[in-house]
Amino acid sequence: MDINTGETHHRGYFESEQHAQWRKHWVDMALMLRKEREQAEAEARRIGLHIDTHYQDPPLPPPPPGMSNPTLPPELTQLRHVPLGTRAYSGAACPQTGLWQCLAPEAEAQTRVLQEGETMPKYTAALPQQSSMWQWLVGTTPQAQSVEWKLINYG
Structure with missing residues (x-):
């Protein structure tokens, strides 16, 4: 050494x-x-x-x-920030504290504030408004899916 x-x-x-x-x-x-x-x-x-x-x-x-x-x-x-528009996937460590937008088409611009180092979340789609009787009886639950997130503002 x-x-x-x-x-x-x-x-x-x-x-x-x-x-x-x-x-x-x-x-x-x-x-x-x-x-x-x-x-x-x-x-x-x-x-x-x-x-x-x-x-x-x-x-x-x-x-x-x-x-x-x-x-x-x-x-x-100065402290560095990752650029706005940076993208990260579910399961990865969040690279920057800030407001992140879910890019899943069905997410309808859903956003979340995430902390640097936090695990990027999966997206859970809401159940359709019109469920079949069978889905209602068996209690079908929405499935979480891995998605891409985009940094839209610093937090």
């Missing part, structure tokens, strides 16, 4: 000739790393894995005397 300082860790992202001035190049590197992470997270979501969207990168280590850390742009410092 290797134990490194924050300074050594951050320098490791750059070629040796840039080590002394890594702070000068950090914003571009951090933006590239963020883009790579977002692509990996999108793939993980696609296969149903939960992504912690409250994660924030640790702060940069204190600069040596006479130097300063770069000012990070908002896209590197």
Whole structure:
């Protein structure tokens, strides 16, 4: 196991000739790393894995005397949200707290507030208004079905 300082860790992202001035190049590197992470997270979501969207990168280590850390742009410092319109399927972990719309045709725009990490629910269709006498006697129950949900607002 290797134990490194924050300074050594951050320098490791750059070629040796840039080590002394890594702070000068950090914003571009951090933006590239963020883009790579977002692509990996999108793939993980696609296969149903939960992504912690409250994660924030640790702060940069204190600069040596006479130097300063770069000012990070908002896209590197603000909490991230999955985009509105993100879709998730029943049984998967909810990727974002918010208002989700069931996309089953018979759901008639049914919505639910779901919490990040909660299991995306199945949809249970209501019984038709006109049941047969047999269905009424035996108490036919509606069947839950796996459906697709779409994020329509943050919560």
